[in-house]
Amino acid sequence: MKEELKRHLTPLIIIFAVTSLIWILFKSPWYNFIYLFFGLGWGAFLLDLDHLVYWLYLNPNTEESRLAQVAFKKYDFVSLLKLLESTHKKHVSLIFHHYFFQVVLALISVFVFTSSDSIFIKSTLLSLNIHLLIDEIDDYRHDKKHLQNWLFARESKQLSINFLGKYIGFFITLCIIFTLLLLKSN
Numbered sequence: 001m002k003e004e005l006k007r008h009l010t011p012l013i014i015i016f017a018v019t020s021l022i023w024i025l026f027k028s029p030w031y032n033f034i035y036l037f038f039g040l041g042w043g044a045f046l047l048d049l050d051h052l053v054y055w056l057y058l059n060p061n062t063e064e065s066r067l068a069q070v071a072f073k074k075y076d077f078v079s080l081l082k083l084l085e086s087t088h089k090k091h092v093s094l095i096f097h098h099y100f101f102q103v104v105l106a107l108i109s110v111f112v113f114t115s116s117d118s119i120f121i122k123s124t125l126l127s128l129n130i131h132l133l134i135d136e137i138d139d140y141r142h143d144k145k146h147l148q149n150w151l152f153a154r155e156s157k158q159l160s161i162n163f164l165g166k167y168i169g170f171f172i173t174l175c176i177i178f179t180l181l182l183l184k185s186n
Helices: 002-025 030-046 049-058 063-073 077-090 099-115 119-142 144-151 161-183
Strands: none
Touching: 002 030, 002 119, 002 161, 030 119, 049 063, 063 077, 099 119, 099 161, 119 144, 119 161, 144 161
């Protein structure tokens, strides 16, 4: 789980540091830094609620789900995280970890980044996009078939493994654009 956290938090820490440095140079209001920090933090973990939905609503009758339900009812979040660490690769039919959600998220992000002044919303959306992208890049590097299975779950036709790199490249480009737009949001 530490590696997973490091993989997801490192780019966000870099974005926070670079954005903060630039905003300091341009004398951005102090509250923008707080919005940036909480937006990036909130977005970093929001997509993982998908696994709770999987356990509590999509597949509530499996042994793994029963363990998650017991831990959740007892507020035993350490056990819940350990269970997530050991089983998250088995969860291929998630709601937020799906290409359709990623496309909708990207469209919403384009709208928000070009029409809103809210640092919190922009940083949350950037963090959500980066979280999903990191999951995709990790599986692309280690198990392209697994990436194809969860990204296009519930679809009769899936994007060919040969085109997954271009798909990820498109969303990397979008994340770079969103990051640049966030930098200019002071």
